[in-house]
Amino acid sequence: MQNAFTLDVEDYFQVSAFESVVSRDAWGQFTPRVEDNTRRVLDLLDRHGTKGTCFVLGWIAERHPTLVKEIAARGHEVACHGYSHRLIYNQTPADFAQETRRSKDALEQIVGKPVRGYRAASYSITGKSLWALDTLIELGFAYDSSVFPVHHDRYGIPAAPRFPHVIERDGGSIVEFPISTLNLGVYRLPVGGGGYFRIFPYWLSAGAIKFLNARERKPAMFYVHPWEVDPTQPRIGASLLSRFRHYYHLDLCEKRLDRLLSSAPFGRTDAVLDEYARQHPLRRLRYTESGAVVEAPAAPQANAA
Numbered sequence: 491m492q493n494a495f496t497l498d499v500e501d502y503f504q505v506s507a508f509e510s511v512v513s514r515d516a517w518g519q520f521t522p523r524v525e526d527n528t529r530r531v532l533d534l535l536d537r538h539g540t541k542g543t544c545f546v547l548g549w550i551a552e553r554h555p556t557l558v559k560e561i562a563a564r565g566h567e568v569a570c571h572g573y574s575h576r577l578i579y580n581q582t583p584a585d586f587a588q589e590t591r592r593s594k595d596a597l598e599q600i601v602g603k604p605v606r607g608y609r610a611a612s613y614s615i616t617g618k619s620l621w622a623l624d625t626l627i628e629l630g631f632a633y634d635s636s637v638f639p640v641h642h643d644r645y646g647i648p649a650a651p652r653f654p655h656v657i658e659r660d661g662g663s664i665v666e667f668p669i670s671t672l673n674l675g676v677y678r679l680p681v682g683g684g685g686y687f688r689i690f691p692y693w694l695s696a697g698a699i700k701f702l703n704a705r706e707r708k709p710a711m712f713y714v715h716p717w718e719v720d721p722t723q724p725r726i727g728a729s730l731l732s733r734f735r736h737y738y739h740l741d742l743c744e745k746r747l748d749r750l751l752s753s754a755p756f757g758r759t760d761a762v763l764d765e766y767a768r769q770h771p772l773r774r775l776r777y778t779e780s781g782a783v784v785e786a787p788a789a790p791q792a793n794a795a
Contacts, residue, residue: 491703492765493710494667495542495756496569496635496683497531498609499524499550499561502717502724504575506612506644507732514574517549523723524550525557527716530744532564534719538751541565543759545609545635548573548593555600562601567758569607570594570631577644578610579619587625594629606760609713610636613645613669617781624661633665633763635711640671640678649783652678653708654766655773658786665772667763670710672698683713688739692746699754709762710754719744 501524503512512520528544535542544561546568551558562568572578573589581589590608597605608631615622615636626634634657639650654667670682680686681698699710717723721740728736774786 491707491709492755492757492762493699493703493712494635494759494762495535495540495751496609496711496713496759497528497542497544498571498713498715499528499544499546499557500571500575500715500717501550502720502736503726504547504549505715505717505736506575506577507736508726508728509575511728512726520724522554523720524716525554527720528557528561530719531714531716531747532561532566534744534747534751535566536564537748540751540756541567541758541761542756543567543569543607545569545571545607546597547571547575548589548596549575551593551596551600558597558600562603567607567760568597568601568605569609569759570597570605571609572611575611577612577614578622579614579616583621583625586622587629590625591629594631604630606632608634608636610634613638616645616647617777617779620777620779623657623664623777624659627659627662627664631664633667633759635667635669635759637666637668638671638680638682639668640680647777647781647783648678649781650777651773651775651783653706654763654770655775656786658774658776663774665763665767667711667759669713670698670702672701682711684715684718685735685738687712687714687746688718688743689735692749695746696750696753699750703754709766711759712750712756714743714747719747 573593671678
């Protein structure tokens with residue numbers, strides 16, 4: 491069973507944790523590190539013979555098209571991470587649609603093929619921004635990976651299923667591949683990568699993926715960022731919590747990734763989803779703004795002639 495390896499391609503100064511101290515108008519004043527850091531991760535994947543999915547920020551794609559072409563040329567899936575890393579619930583539907591279309595168009599012009607996948611900045615599809623799913627469906631995305639089925643101060647739909655499923659909307663449907671968690675009774679423990687991969691001991695993340703595969707017979711969704719393999723990046727003054735989440739154990743992340751890629755099989759999100767859907771019928775569900783998740787009504791059967 492393969493697990494999805496994903497890379498959210500953004501630079502260190504673009505993260506949501508720093509948006510209160512780094513304005514988007516100032517992004518151009520920073521020396522970019524995203525190309526070198528992304529290639530460090532791609533080189534690591536090459537050494538393990540692993541392909542993955544890169545959710546690329548549109549702002550990055552427009553300024554580093556050669557990097558996007560290289561990602562595709564190396565055999566990785568290019569997917570969309572929005573344009574300016576704005577939290578969706580802080581945008582209007584019109585702004586979100588404009589930004590997402592701009593990013594998707596830029597990526598597709600660079601790689602010359604449709605972009606199937608989307609991931610929101612900081613997993614910001616929540617109960618108050620479910621309308622974003624309608625935009626994704628309208629723009630032709632096949633799957634989303636923005637739902638984190640946990641409680642968190644910035645994101646999360648705690649009642650969401652933990653594994654791939656179909657979200658039904660009035661205007662269509664989209665497959666959802668949530669970030670991985672372990673079910674610990676009344677609590678869901680995030681084990682899908684990112685800061686959790688750096689903060690928790692390595693054995694917990696690696697063991698959780700093995701548990702999901704062997705005991706629950708499900709694929710894991712794992713993510714990391716290019717800046718997480720860059721311990722010498724410039725430090726940005728922000729709140730203590732933000733600095734902790736961003737900088738803790740940056741010096742260990744690349745070594746841990748190397749070890750993880752040796753311990754479990756990973757692949758592109760599109761390939762993992764296609765294989766999973768062939769073996770498991772996907773539940774068709776509706777999300778409500780109250781945070782509930784309910785079974786979608788079955789499609790009406792046509793009358794016999």
